[in-house]
Amino acid sequence: MTSAPALELRNVSAAYGRIEVLHNVSFSVPAGCVFALLGSNGAGKSTIHKVASGRLAPTDGCVHVAGIHINGADPDQIARAGVCTIPEGRGIFPNLTVAENLRMMTYAGTVKFKDVEERAFARFPDLAERRKQLAGSLSGGQQQMVAMARALTTEPSLLLLDEISIGLAPLIVGELYELVRQLRDEGISILVVEQFAQTALAIADYAAVISHGTIVAVGQPQDIADEVSAAYLGGVA
Amino acid sequence: MTAFLAYTVIGIATGCIYALTASGLVVTYTTSGIFNFAHGAIGMLMAFTYWQLTVQNGWPQWLALIAVLLVIAPALGALIQRTLMRRLYGASISTTLVITLGLLLAFIGVATVFWDPGEPRSLPEFFAGNRVKVFSIFVSYHQITMITVAVLVAVLLRLFLFRTRIGTAMRAVVDDPELASLNGAAPDRVAMVSWALGAALAGLAGILLAPLVSLDIILLTLLVINGYAAAMVGRLKSLPLTFAGGLALGLAEAHAIGNLPPNILNIAKPALPIFFLYAVLLALPQARLRVGRVVNTHRAPRVASLRESLVAGAGFVAVAAILASVLSPGDLFTAGQGIVFALIMLSLVLLTGYAGQVSLAQMTFVGVGAFAMGKFFGGGSFLGIIAATVLAGIAGAIAALPAIRLQGLYLALSTLAFAQGMSQVFFKNTNVFGFGGRLEVKRPDILGVSFRGDRAFFVLLCVTFALCGIGVLALRRGPFGRRLIAMRESPAACATLGLNLTMTKLAVFSLSSAMAGLAGAFYGGLRGQVGLNDFEMLQSLVLLLLVSVAGINTVTGALMGGLTFGLFPKIQRSLPGIPSLSFLGAGLGAVALGRNPNGWTSDVGPRIARLRKMLRPGDSGTQDGREPEPNVAPAPEAVSSAQR
Numbered sequence: 001m002t003s004a005p006a007l008e009l010r011n012v013s014a015a016y017g018r019i020e021v022l023h024n025v026s027f028s029v030p031a032g033c034v035f036a037l038l039g040s041n042g043a044g045k046s047t048i049h050k051v052a053s054g055r056l057a058p059t060d061g062c063v064h065v066a067g068i069h070i071n072g073a074d075p076d077q078i079a080r081a082g083v084c085t086i087p088e089g090r091g092i093f094p095n096l097t098v099a100e101n102l103r104m105m106t107y108a109g110t111v112k113f114k115d116v117e118e119r120a121f122a123r124f125p126d127l128a129e130r131r132k133q134l135a136g137s138l139s140g141g142q143q144q145m146v147a148m149a150r151a152l153t154t155e156p157s158l159l160l161l162d163e164i165s166i167g168l169a170p171l172i173v174g175e176l177y178e179l180v181r182q183l184r185d186e187g188i189s190i191l192v193v194e195q196f197a198q199t200a201l202a203i204a205d206y207a208a209v210i211s212h213g214t215i216v217a218v219g220q221p222q223d224i225a226d227e228v229s230a231a232y233l234g235g236v237a
Numbered sequence: 238m239t240a241f242l243a244y245t246v247i248g249i250a251t252g253c254i255y256a257l258t259a260s261g262l263v264v265t266y267t268t269s270g271i272f273n274f275a276h277g278a279i280g281m282l283m284a285f286t287y288w289q290l291t292v293q294n295g296w297p298q299w300l301a302l303i304a305v306l307l308v309i310a311p312a313l314g315a316l317i318q319r320t321l322m323r324r325l326y327g328a329s330i331s332t333t334l335v336i337t338l339g340l341l342l343a344f345i346g347v348a349t350v351f352w353d354p355g356e357p358r359s360l361p362e363f364f365a366g367n368r369v370k371v372f373s374i375f376v377s378y379h380q381i382t383m384i385t386v387a388v389l390v391a392v393l394l395r396l397f398l399f400r401t402r403i404g405t406a407m408r409a410v411v412d413d414p415e416l417a418s419l420n421g422a423a424p425d426r427v428a429m430v431s432w433a434l435g436a437a438l439a440g441l442a443g444i445l446l447a448p449l450v451s452l453d454i455i456l457l458t459l460l461v462i463n464g465y466a467a468a469m470v471g472r473l474k475s476l477p478l479t480f481a482g483g484l485a486l487g488l489a490e491a492h493a494i495g496n497l498p499p500n501i502l503n504i505a506k507p508a509l510p511i512f513f514l515y516a517v518l519l520a521l522p523q524a525r526l527r528v529g530r531v532v533n534t535h536r537a538p539r540v541a542s543l544r545e546s547l548v549a550g551a552g553f554v555a556v557a558a559i560l561a562s563v564l565s566p567g568d569l570f571t572a573g574q575g576i577v578f579a580l581i582m583l584s585l586v587l588l589t590g591y592a593g594q595v596s597l598a599q600m601t602f603v604g605v606g607a608f609a610m611g612k613f614f615g616g617g618s619f620l621g622i623i624a625a626t627v628l629a630g631i632a633g634a635i636a637a638l639p640a641i642r643l644q645g646l647y648l649a650l651s652t653l654a655f656a657q658g659m660s661q662v663f664f665k666n667t668n669v670f671g672f673g674g675r676l677e678v679k680r681p682d683i684l685g686v687s688f689r690g691d692r693a694f695f696v697l698l699c700v701t702f703a704l705c706g707i708g709v710l711a712l713r714r715g716p717f718g719r720r721l722i723a724m725r726e727s728p729a730a731c732a733t734l735g736l737n738l739t740m741t742k743l744a745v746f747s748l749s750s751a752m753a754g755l756a757g758a759f760y761g762g763l764r765g766q767v768g769l770n771d772f773e774m775l776q777s778l779v780l781l782l783l784v785s786v787a788g789i790n791t792v793t794g795a796l797m798g799g800l801t802f803g804l805f806p807k808i809q810r811s812l813p814g815i816p817s818l819s820f821l822g823a824g825l826g827a828v829a830l831g832r833n834p835n836g837w838t839s840d841v842g843p844r845i846a847r848l849r850k851m852l853r854p855g856d857s858g859t860q861d862g863r864e865p866e867p868n869v870a871p872a873p874e875a876v877s878s879a880q881r
Contacts, residue, residue: 055415079421087419093412100405107406107421150420 004067006031006158006189007052012061014051020059021047022213029158029206031066034180034190036204036221038197039231044213045193046088049162052191053085054078065158079108084156088163088193091147094136098127101135101146108154120149123179141172148176151183159183159190165199177203197228243374244495245488250380252487253387254446256480258464259471260394261438266473267398268407268431271322271333272646275340277461279436280443281454282344283310285352287444288360288452298363305444306437314436315429321828322432323425330645331595335785338597338778339827341458345775346821348454354816358452360444383445390438391480398476407431455775462657465650466514472521486513508661515654518647519639538791538839540718546710546792550703557699561692569691571807572800573763576698579799580705580756582784583792587709588749589781590789591718593725594742595649597777598636598656602629602750604664604772606757610678611767617679617689622758629754630747637746641739644728656774664769675768678761688762698759705752706792721745779819782827788836797838 005028014022022044029035039045050056051063054075063070070078079085093101102116121128124145130138135146144164151159161180165173173196181203184190194200201207201221208218209227217227258280265273273279283305290301317340325333352358364378398404406422407430414424442464443457450456463486470482490509497505541549564572581603588594606625614620636655643651663669670676680689681697688697712718720741723731728738761767783802788794805819812818 053419055419074423075415075418076421076423079419085419087416091416091419093409093416095412096405096409100399100409103402103405104409104417104420104422106402109421113402 003031004064005029006033006066007035007160007191008064008067009048009052010062010064012048012051012058012063014047014056014058016047016056020213022051022058024061025210025213025215026061027208027215027218029189029191031189032184032187033205034184034192034203036197036200036207037191037193037210038195038200038207038228039210041195043210043231045195045210046162047213048210049085049087049160049191049193053083053087053160055085076107082109082155082157083160084108084151084154084158085160086147086151086162086164088166090140090143091150092135092143094134096135097132098135098138098146099131102149102153105150105154108150108156111154116149116153119153120146123152124149140167141169144168144172144176148179151188152179156188159188160193161190162193163195164192165194165196173199197232201228239373240495242372244491246371246374246376246380247494248488248491249484250383250487251449251490252484253384254442254449254483255464255467255486256483257387257390257438257445258442258461259467259479259483260391260476261435261442262461262464262468263471263473263476263479264394264398264438265431265435266468268411268435269318269322269428270411271325271337272473273340273435274334274337275317275344276435276439277443277458277464278341278344278348279310279313280439280446280461281457282313282348282443283436283440284360284443284447284452284457285348285454287440288358288447289352292358292360302444306440310436310440311433314432314434317436318429318432319425322428329593330649331589331593331785331789334595334646334649335782335827339782339824341824342775342778342782342820343824343828345454345458346815346817346824349817350815350821352454354454360447360452362448363445379445379448386441386445387480387483390441391476395476403427403430462514462653463510465653466510466517469514469517469521469647469650482517486510489513504662504665508658511654511658511661515639515651515658518643518651518654521643521647538788540713541710541792543707543711543714546707550707553703553706554696554700558696561695564695566691569695570763571803573691573695573698573803574806575800575803576695576702576796577756577760577763577799578780578783578802579796580698580702580759581753581780582787582789582795582798582802583702583705583709584749584752584756585781585784586789586792586795587712587721587752588745589785590791590794591713591725592721592742592745594745595645595652595781596746596749597649597653597774597781598659599750599753599780600772600774600777601636601656601659602632602753603757603760604659604767604769605629605632605750606754607678607761607767607771608669608676608757609754610681610758610761611676616677617681617762619681619683622681622755625758626751626755629757630751632754633750634743634747636750637743641742641746653774656777660769660773664772670767670769674770675766676761677766678758678764680762681758694762698763701755701759702796705755706796709792717744775820779823782823784836786823786826786829786836788838790836791838793838794836798836 008028010026012022012025013020025048037045037048047056051058054070054073054077058071065078065081065083093104099117102120103113105111105116106113126142127145127149130142135143138146148164164176177199180190180192192200192204204221206219207221207224209216209224209231211231216231217224258276262273262276265271265276286309287301287305290296290304291298321336325336362377362379363382367378368375369378369381398408406417406427409417409422410424410427417424417427446460447457450460466486467479467482471479490506493505493509494502560572561569581599585596585599588596606629609625609628610616610621613624636652680694682688688694720736723736724738724741731738780802784795784798787798787801802819805822809818815821
């Protein structure tokens with residue numbers, strides 16, 4: 001592949017205060033692929049997510065998005081550059097209505113509010129009925145639909161997903177991951193951070209296993225099965 | 238009928254101004270999550286600036302309006318956001334209260350420096366002298382302007398906040414600034430727009446209101462409290478309800494003027510907005526306990542052991558005894574005043590520092606205590622001290638009881654309403670402080686020992702402070718203290734543990750106000766007489782801010798805060814160019830330091846230890862690092878907050 005990777009981390013370290021939680025992490029997400037980042041609780045997955053979206057500045061190393069160095073850029077600048085980040089938990093504004101949540105999505109780029117609504121409601125008809133309802137009063141699955149609508153409507157070049165399955169019924173998780181697959185097919189590069197390894201591996205083109213803030217394995221899903229088990233089961237390969 | 242119509246028009250016009258003020262508050266609150274107590278002070282500053290430009294410098298009205306409303310006020314709002322509010326996201330309610338109250342006092346202080354409060358000023362009405370006959374009554378163009386502007390602002394605000402992208406973003410930033418930035422909106426810029434808009438609305442209300450009352454710094458600032466009531470009707474969220482609230486209040490006030498007999502009106506008129514605010518607060522539904530809300534707390538200072546506090550108390554009294562014999566009567570009075578203030582602040586350590594409840598009425602309880610000491614048991618009796626304590630405790634319970642189910646901001650506002658109501662209805666009543674408004678308070682005899690002399694009284698003050706300090710610390714170490722800390726850290730977790738929040742709040746309110754009442758007995762004794770101006774709500778604010786600056790978590794903080802306040806009159810005499818030094822000092826101090834609830838006193842211990850380390854060359858410092866540093870050791874509550 002000749003084009004620059006959609007996301008590349010080179011020797012990235014990051015810390016919360018004085019405690020370093022990422023040590024010299026390097027990997028790249030090839031353009032148009034789904035890359036799954038796996039690991040147990042506290043391994044550093046969400047920290048990588050934060051570094052990639054500009055919410056946490058790395059203490060060392062560089063982060064590139066489509067070949068552009070983004071260290072030190074604010075999250076809003078990164079978002080306007082075409083990176084769509086859906087954070088852990090429900091990425092919604094609970095005290096705004098569904099429509100207002102959708103209106104916020106127009107900040108990311110040149111999409112018009114009307115188009116955002118049209119596309120979101122076409123994919124999630126449930127939301128159309130609840131247009132004027134406060135997003136905080138929706139069910140967990142519906143809230144995640146509102147959050148995912150941003151990925152669907154803002155035409156990002158890179159999508160960063162953090163644990164989108166948390167607290168949701170398996171049926172809805174399946175639906176959400178089906179959407180992720182579709183987005184990949186449309187050419188969007190995707191980094192999936194997920195605790196439930198099998199769910200993510202099922203759609204991933206590449207995967208990495210992170211443990212104690214260090215990448216321990218990178219490769220195609222079938223190549224790193226052993227490392228995945230080790231990461232989750234504490235060294236029993 | 239004509240009279241009814243006339244009062245209705247006056248009521249609608251005034252109500253519109255209340256609505257306008259309140260919408261500014263609501264806009265700032267919905268778009269920044271911060272209740273801006275300084276809103277009225279910004280309005281006051283802008284009205285004065287407008288007066289300066291038009292009346293003093295002869296600018297045309299339209300130019301001055303553009304300069305004030307479109308340039309100066311938005312710039313001030315943006316500056317406030319940029320320098321202060323930006324850092325307050327996720328801060329506890331008491332921190333945001335202290336910072337905005339600090340701004341309120343600082344602005345009053347700044348205004349008195351530029352515009353001598355003793356000089357009378359007035360701002361002409363818009364289109365002065367022009368009026369139009371509607372049915373059978375005359376309506377001034379100024380009144381029509383007020384109504385038109387308020388309606389226009391209400392409609393435009395509603396459209397702006399709900400129909401535009403920037404308006405939506407303003408509200409989104411309150412919900413989750415990080416997510417807003419992930420959407421591509423820059424939270425800081427959005428918040429700056431909110432504050433600029435809020436300040437412009439405050440300025441507009443100030444300029445429209447000023448011609449109706451005299452251009453007075455305190456009066457204009459406090460008139461906004463009437464706006465609080467309207468804002469509460471809309472629960473700080475709904476602009477239409479806020480507007481309705483403003484109108485209702487304006488109409489009620491105007492018709493009260495029209496229909497009440499003069500003797501009742503004198504009391505009722507100034508108190509009406511306060512009762513309105515109180516009534517609205519009481520009608521608010523119980524706030525839901527928010528689970529898992531993380532409040533940015535600093536690590537609390539270590540609590541001294543019984544032995545440590547006994548030794549410190551004894552040392553304090555010994556020093557006081559020596560000082561009593563060497564200080565001049567003037568200095569003794571200054572020091573005594575400082576200790577009395579420290580005692581009042583100690584009551585805030587218990588209430589705000591430990592329990593996290595904010596009271597803006599502490600001086601009211603001091604006043605109740607002084608009243609009891611002066612009136613009961615012939616004055617100057619030991620029983621008077623007990624009466625002062627008990628009566629103030631009861632007053633505290635009465636103040637808290639109806640409002641106890643409220644939390645945070647609403648509770649603080651209800652104490653503010655209580656303080657204002659008491660000052661209008663109780664302290665201004667001629668039966669309370671007599672016709673001259675001054676009540677003589679004697680110093681006590683205790684068990685046959687007279688404490689009427691300056692030196693003996695000073696020692697008595699210090700002993701009382703030491704005993705109360707030891708008591709507060711003992712309380713903090715015990716189960717009740719743990720309950721208070723738990724309630725402050727996570728009311729939701731307390732409720733799930735079966736802790737009765739209502740009783741705990743009621744108990745700590747009563748206890749704190751009882752201590753303030755005790756301080757009131759001494760306050761009166763120290764000064765010989767007290768008057769109603771001693772117990773104004775603004776004094777309570779100064780006290781709260783000064784103890785917050787010094788350290789509202791510790792007895793040392795209260796002592797240092799009290800001594801600072803006690804020294805203000807002395808410093809004031811040497812700085813006649815700054816008429817409201819206590820406001821300016823407390824305000825600026827709170828703005829600068831109010832974010833650290835442990836206050837500046839918490840930095841002293843570690844700094845001394847560091848200095849010692851530096852002064853000992855060749856020492857690796859490992860031993861020194863373990864020396865007792867009273868304010869940096871981990872406290873039990875740090876553990877509990879980590880477990881949340």
